[in-house]
Amino acid sequence: MKKFIPILKRTQLFAAVSEEEISSMLSCLNARLRTYKKGEYVLRQGEHLDDITVLVDGELHIQRDDYWGNRAIVDRIAVGEMFGEAYIAPESGALLNDVIAVEDSTVMFFDVKRIITVCSSACRFHSMVVQNLFFAISEKNRKLVQKLGYISKRSTREKLMSYLSEEAKRNNSSSFIIPFNRQQLADFLSVDRSAMSNELCKMRDEGLLEFNKNAFKLL
Amino acid sequence: MKKFIPILKRTQLFAAVSEEEISSMLSCLNARLRTYKKGEYVLRQGEHLDDITVLVDGELHIQRDDYWGNRAIVDRIAVGEMFGEAYIAPESGALLNDVIAVEDSTVMFFDVKRIITVCSSACRFHSMVVQNLFFAISEKNRKLVQKLGYISKRSTREKLMSYLSEEAKRNNSSSFIIPFNRQQLADFLSVDRSAMSNELCKMRDEGLLEFNKNAFKLL
DNA sequence: ACAAGTCGGTTGTTTTTACAACGAAAAGAG
DNA sequence: CTCTTTTCGTTGTAAAAACAACCGACTTGT
Numbered sequence: 001m002k003k004f005i006p007i008l009k010r011t012q013l014f015a016a017v018s019e020e021e022i023s024s025m026l027s028c029l030n031a032r033l034r035t036y037k038k039g040e041y042v043l044r045q046g047e048h049l050d051d052i053t054v055l056v057d058g059e060l061h062i063q064r065d066d067y068w069g070n071r072a073i074v075d076r077i078a079v080g081e082m083f084g085e086a087y088i089a090p091e092s093g094a095l096l097n098d099v100i101a102v103e104d105s106t107v108m109f110f111d112v113k114r115i116i117t118v119c120s121s122a123c124r125f126h127s128m129v130v131q132n133l134f135f136a137i138s139e140k141n142r143k144l145v146q147k148l149g150y151i152s153k154r155s156t157r158e159k160l161m162s163y164l165s166e167e168a169k170r171n172n173s174s175s176f177i178i179p180f181n182r183q184q185l186a187d188f189l190s191v192d193r194s195a196m197s198n199e200l201c202k203m204r205d206e207g208l209l210e211f212n213k214n215a216f217k218l219l
Numbered sequence: 220m221k222k223f224i225p226i227l228k229r230t231q232l233f234a235a236v237s238e239e240e241i242s243s244m245l246s247c248l249n250a251r252l253r254t255y256k257k258g259e260y261v262l263r264q265g266e267h268l269d270d271i272t273v274l275v276d277g278e279l280h281i282q283r284d285d286y287w288g289n290r291a292i293v294d295r296i297a298v299g300e301m302f303g304e305a306y307i308a309p310e311s312g313a314l315l316n317d318v319i320a321v322e323d324s325t326v327m328f329f330d331v332k333r334i335i336t337v338c339s340s341a342c343r344f345h346s347m348v349v350q351n352l353f354f355a356i357s358e359k360n361r362k363l364v365q366k367l368g369y370i371s372k373r374s375t376r377e378k379l380m381s382y383l384s385e386e387a388k389r390n391n392s393s394s395f396i397i398p399f400n401r402q403q404l405a406d407f408l409s410v411d412r413s414a415m416s417n418e419l420c421k422m423r424d425e426g427l428l429e430f431n432k433n434a435f436k437l438l
Numbered sequence: 439a440c441a442a443g444t445c446g447g448t449t450g451t452t453t454t455t456a457c458a459a460c461g462a463a464a465a466g467a468g
Numbered sequence: 469c470t471c472t473t474t475t476c477g478t479t480g481t482a483a484a485a486a487c488a489a490c491c492g493a494c495t496t497g498t
Contacts, residue, residue, distance in 0.1 A: 064368070072371045074364055086361040089354040096364060116353050130349070134335050135308040137356050142305040144363040145293060145315060149283070152291045152370055152409035154486075155454070182476060190371035192456050197477055199455095213464095213476090373456075375485070401446055411486050416447055418485095432446090 001026060001033055004056045004108065011054055011080040012136045013129060021125045028126075030111040036101040043084075043099040051109040052133070053084045058105025059179075063187070064097045073187040075147075076179055085137045088112050151190050156199045159189045164209065168218050175217040220245060220252055223275045223327065230273055230299040231355045232348060240344045247345075249330040255320040262303075262318040270328040271352070272303045277324025278398075282406070283316045292407040294366075295398055304356045307331050370409050375418045378408045383428065387437050394436040 008014045008022050017025070025031075033056075036042055042060060043049060060077040074097055077083050083099060086092070115126075115133060146166065153159045163185075167176050178185065186193040203209055210217045227233045227241050236244070252275075255261055261279060262268060279296040293316055296302050302318060305311070334345075334352060365385065372378045382404075386395050397404065405412040422428055429436045 070373065072368070074367055086357055086364060088357040092357070092361065096361070096368070116350055131335055134353070134356070137353070137360060138305050138307040138311070141356060141360050141363065142311065142315070144360065144367065145305060148293055148363065148367060148370070149291070149315070151367070154289065154409070154411075157454095181474095183474095190373070192373075193476085194457080194478080195455050198479090201477070373484095400444095402444095412446085413448080413487080414485050417449090420447070 001031065004033070004106070007056045007080065008054065008108070011082075012139070013052075013054060013082060013132050015128075015132050017125050017128055017132075025125065025129070029114050032109045034107055034109070036105045036107065038101055038104050040101050041098060042101055042105070042107060043095055045096060045098050046094045048094055049084050049087045050112060051084060052082060052088070052112045052115060053110070054082050054108045055079055056106050056108050058101055058103040060105060060107075061100050061102050061184075062097050063100060071187045072190055073180075073184060075143075076188075078179070082136055082140075084112075085133075085140060088116065088137075156189075156191045156196055157203065159191060160196065160199065160203070161208075163189060164216060164218060167216070174219070175215070177215050179214075181214065220250065223252070223325070226275045226299065227273065227327070230301075231358070232271075232273060232301060232351050234347075234351050236344050236347055236351075244344065244348070248333050251328045253326055253328070255324045255326065257320055257323050259320050260317060261320055261324070261326060262314055264315060264317050265313045267313055268303050268306045269331060270303060271301060271307070271331045271334060272329070273301050273327045274298055275325050275327050277320055277322040279324060279326075280319050280321050280403075281316050282319060290406045291409060292399075292403060294362075295407075297398070301355055301359075303331075304352070304359060307335065307356075375408075375410045375415055376422065378410060379415065379418060379422070380427075382408060383435060383437060386435070393438070394434070396434050398433075400433065 002023070005019050005022050009017070009019050014022050032051075036058070045064065055077050057079060059079070060083065061073050062075040062077065062083060063071055063073045065071045075083075077099075087095065115129060150159050150163045150166070153162055164178075167178060168174050170176075180188055182197055183193050186196045189196070200211065204211065207219060209219055221242070224238050224241050228236070228238050233241050251270075255277070264283060274296050276298060278298070279302065280292050281294040281296065281302060282290055282292045284290045294302075296318075306314065334348060369378050369382045369385070372381055383397075386397060387393050389395075399407055401416055402412050405415045408415070419428075419430065423430065426438060428438055
């Protein structure tokens with residue numbers, strides 16, 4: 001547990017909280033650790049969750065497969081990011097999506113009730129975490145709206161362009177590496193892989209961009 | 220201001236807070252009231268927002284128009300619902316969407332910093348509002364994921380079916396009234412209106428559903 | 439009551455996407 | 469190192485959506 005404290009310190013949830021303070025909060029928040037093999041389910045659609053979780057190692061996808069086998073990747077969780085924040089409320093109901101480890105991963109679980117119930121004395125740094133949690137959920141919210149922006153575009157080309165230019169902006173560079181392979185990108189943008197691959201190559205041939213595997217450059 | 224207190228009492232933000240307590244919190248949270256005519260912009264893409272807002276009368280759409288005139292309706296805000304919760308963090312940046320009044324509307328603005336900064340003494344009921352705000356943002360998050368589920372469906376028919384069956388479930392009835400006209404529904408689901416209208420009629424002819432204007436019945 | 443505007447359905451054409459199938463290249467396993 | 473699996477581009481075809489245009493019914497404002 002201890003060895004992940006430096007990682008926790010760099011997360012949004014524990015921003016501006018010192019390692020000593022984090023250490024003392026771990027038990028206060030009933031922190032638990034669990035590891036998952038690549039391909040293993042962390043949570044399944046239909047389950048209930050009473051925790052906020054932070055990924056401290058590996059990579060996760062939040063996704064959903066429908067009856068016809070179409071997979072939709074709702075979100076990608078990188079080290080230091082949270083998930084489960086949509087199920088904070090006691091009456092939230094069951095999970096709508098699966099959470100799956102796309103790499104060997106380690107997840108830390110925190111009792112959500114202990115975070116959002118403001119304890120008057122116990123932890124001096126609690127209020128900072130409360131505020132951090134607000135900012136984190138709020139930002140997640142904004143990211144979801146942004147993703148809605150991508151996939152509400154009518155054509156595959158527009159979806160690709162809005163996603164790729166956002167990534168370029170985020171990296172402050174026209175060259176960047178995306179965290180998806182082709183199939184995953186297609187599942188993320190909700191389009192057919194081969195059609196998307198086709199469109200990407202057309203865009204390359206038209207001189208709009210260059211790419212080599214996951215490395216892209218907008219022109 | 221006073222006359223909206225009974226409405227505020229029924230909102231998620233002020234759940235379990237008495238009218239007297241709300242009344243005393245209004246100044247504490249620097250509440251302000253503003254009215255808008257039908258069609259008027261409440262907020263515009265690119266503006267900055269330092270408040271949490273609650274709609275106390277009318278109806279709003281959160282939407283975005285692109286260069287080609289295509290409108291995407293991201294969300295619909297009904298009386299008692301909040302918006303702006305995605306911009307709580309000071310570094311949130313500019314609004315990504317427009318907020319427009321689709322009916323004559325009245326909006327109440329609250330200073331967000333005063334909500335999330337836990338004041339040790341001032342308001343006894345502050346902590347309840349903090350918790351309510353957590354639940355509200357969290358639920359909004361879940362709703363966004365749900366909407367992602369609708370529009371990530373590949374075909375117009377699937378988009379319609381997932382949206383309509385969710386509405387049926389939400390109303391606990393196979394008969395229900397949707398809050399959109401055809402153009403708005405198309406903008407909400409990110410499809411072409413005429414194609415959607417066509418598909419709706421096909422589905423009706425196949426015996427999947429019945430409808431009359433905004434009243435639908437799943438069969 | 440009348441004119442102007444909105445709304446929803448319909449149709450035909452063009453463009454785009456989904457789907458299926460295949461092969462080459464790269465990555466991974468033993 | 470070789471065999472297997474995965475990944476990605478490519479192609480052709482069938483299906484679906486976008487687009488444009490039109491009409492009739494219904495609203496709204498004057």
